[in-house]
Amino acid sequence: MQTVPWKERVVGEAGGATYIAPVPGPEDARVWFFTRKGGVSEPPYDSLNVSTLVGDESGAVTENLSRIKTAMGERPSAWVRQVAGDGVVGVEGPGFSGEGDALVTGERGFALVVAIADCVPVALVGEGSVSMVHSGWRGALSGISGKAACGMGGEVRAYIGPGIRGCCYEVSEELADRFAGRFGAGVVSGRYLSLPEAIRRDLEEAGVGEVHDLGLCTGCRTDLFYSHRKEGPKTGRNLAAVALR
Numbered sequence: 001m002q003t004v005p006w007k008e009r010v011v012g013e014a015g016g017a018t019y020i021a022p023v024p025g026p027e028d029a030r031v032w033f034f035t036r037k038g039g040v041s042e043p044p045y046d047s048l049n050v051s052t053l054v055g056d057e058s059g060a061v062t063e064n065l066s067r068i069k070t071a072m073g074e075r076p077s078a079w080v081r082q083v084a085g086d087g088v089v090g091v092e093g094p095g096f097s098g099e100g101d102a103l104v105t106g107e108r109g110f111a112l113v114v115a116i117a118d119c120v121p122v123a124l125v126g127e128g129s130v131s132m133v134h135s136g137w138r139g140a141l142s143g144i145s146g147k148a149a150c151g152m153g154g155e156v157r158a159y160i161g162p163g164i165r166g167c168c169y170e171v172s173e174e175l176a177d178r179f180a181g182r183f184g185a186g187v188v189s190g191r192y193l194s195l196p197e198a199i200r201r202d203l204e205e206a207g208v209g210e211v212h213d214l215g216l217c218t219g220c221r222t223d224l225f226y227s228h229r230k231e232g233p234k235t236g237r238n239l240a241a242v243a244l245r
């Protein structure tokens, strides 16, 4: 088990859409954590918002998704209706893939994507398969990342993207206690919860040998990411994606 922070690097601005990718990245997959930069949405959704459910103009979202597709080498996307649960959906091809909070595939030619604003995106790269996880506190507590990794078989590497961390995420005493009981006292400081730390421990329990954590907090970095906690409901959603090469 090793936990490796990776250096913050904006490595791509293809088609205008700006993303952060792990350096070094996996050889057999691509991982993109798109920032909020390089799109066309007006404030408060500026500018690379991918959700039509938050009040943004649908034409702007369409253009943003087109820029993201270009940045991903014109790969189409597969997505799910995220319900903040622990469902893992097997995906065969691009398009809408049902309800759940994690996607897994062994197929090439398209990207698995999730939309986030504080919840944590986790890209998993296995031997001939990839998974993209959307983990809020419910998903983290029920171990959705570990569940997705276990379903992949073989050696799995994990890339934890931008999410809300212990510096910004105050929760109820009851919830802090539940996390400390499940993952150990180190995931909370008083009532402040680090979702990425809980996810790291979940992945470790699931036998994931290599966990890379970007280490960026969405609440601290609203210049780069949308944060529901810091900006309220009128903000956008970031896209996170993984694809087999």
Ligand SMILES: [Zn+2]
Binding pocket: 165, 166, 167, 168, 169, 217, 218, 219, 220, 221
């Ligand atoms: Zn923070």
